[in-house]
Amino acid sequence: xxxxxxxxxxxxxxxxxxxxxxxxxxxxxxxxxxxxxxxxxxxxxxxxxxxxxxxxxxxxxxxxxxxxxxxxxxxxxxxxxxxxxxxxxxxxxxxxxxxxxxxxxxxxxxxxxxx
Amino acid sequence: xxxxxxxxxxxxxxxxxxxxxxxxxxxxxxxxxxxxxxxxxxxxxxxxxxxxxxxxxxxxxxxxxxxxxxxxxxxxxxxxxxxxxxxxxxxxxxxxxxxxxxxxxxxxxxxxxxxx
Numbered sequence: 438x439x440x441x442x443x444x445x446x447x448x449x450x451x452x453x454x455x456x457x458x459x460x461x462x463x464x465x466x467x468x469x470x471x472x473x474x475x476x477x478x479x480x481x482x483x484x485x486x487x488x489x490x491x492x493x494x495x496x497x498x499x500x501x502x503x504x505x506x507x508x509x510x511x512x513x514x515x516x517x518x519x520x521x522x523x524x525x526x527x528x529x530x531x532x533x534x535x536x537x538x539x540x541x542x543x544x545x546x547x548x549x550x551x552x
Numbered sequence: 553x554x555x556x557x558x559x560x561x562x563x564x565x566x567x568x569x570x571x572x573x574x575x576x577x578x579x580x581x582x583x584x585x586x587x588x589x590x591x592x593x594x595x596x597x598x599x600x601x602x603x604x605x606x607x608x609x610x611x612x613x614x615x616x617x618x619x620x621x622x623x624x625x626x627x628x629x630x631x632x633x634x635x636x637x638x639x640x641x642x643x644x645x646x647x648x649x650x651x652x653x654x655x656x657x658x659x660x661x662x663x664x665x666x667x668x
Contacts, residue, residue, distance in 0.1 A: 441595070477561075478660060479658040479659055479660040480642070481658075482647070482655050482657075485655055495655065527596070529596075540598050540601060541598070542598075543595035543596045543597070544595050545593075545595045
C-alpha cells in the first residue's frame with residue numbers, strides 16, 4: 438500500500454519556468470491538500486480539494502494553481518516560478534472517516550529550488 | 553482564527569530522561585489538537601490527537617499528550633527519551649478552510665535532540 442506518493446521528489450527550475458507536482462493517493466480519500474514547508478514557518482496551506490472536480494484556496498495560494506480531475510490525483514502547478522517558491526512541498530489526504538478528527542496522511546515531500 | 557504556538561525552537565534531552573515539547577493553542581469553539589513527527593527527509597507522521605474525553609491522550613511510539621483547557625496547552629510528553637526520538641515535532645489544530653472539512657494549521661515545529 439503506497440499511501441500518498443509525490444513526484445518528482447526533487448526539481449531545480451529557473452525563474453519564469455513552469456512545472457507541475459503530482460500527488461497520488463491510493464486510499465480513496467475525499468480530501469487532498471497541498472502545503473509548503475519553509476524553515477521557521479511550519480507548514481502553510483496552499484490549496485485544497487474536498488472532492489473530485491473541486492478545488493479551493495488556502496492560506497498562501499498566490500502563484501499556484503491546482504486541479505483534481507481524478508479523485509486519486511491532486512496536481513499543483515507553478516506557471517511562472519519565482520525564487521520565493523523555493524520550498525519543500527507536501528501533499529496530504531484524508532478520508533470521510535477523518536472528517537471529525539482531521540488525521541492527515543502525508544507524502545514524503547517534493548523539494549523545489551528556483552534559481 | 554485558529555492558531556497554535558510552539559515556544560521552543562529546540563529541545564535537548566539526555567537519553568532515558570523524560571521529555572516535554574510544548575504547544576499552546578488559540579481556537580474558537582472546541583479544539584481538535586494533533587501532534588505530528590517529521591524525520592529527516594520524510595513526510596509528517598501522525599502521533600496522536602485530542603478530540604474530546606480524557607485529557608491525557610496516548611499515541612504512537614510511547615508518546616502522550618496532556619490537554620489543559622485552562623492553560624490552553626497541549627504538551628507532548630514521553631517518560632523516557634530515546635535517541636531515535638530525535639526529529640522535528642509539529643503541533644496542529646483543525647483549521648477553518650473547508651468548514652467542517654477543516655485543514656490542519658501547524659505550529660512552526662520544535663526540533664527534539666536526544667543525546668546518548
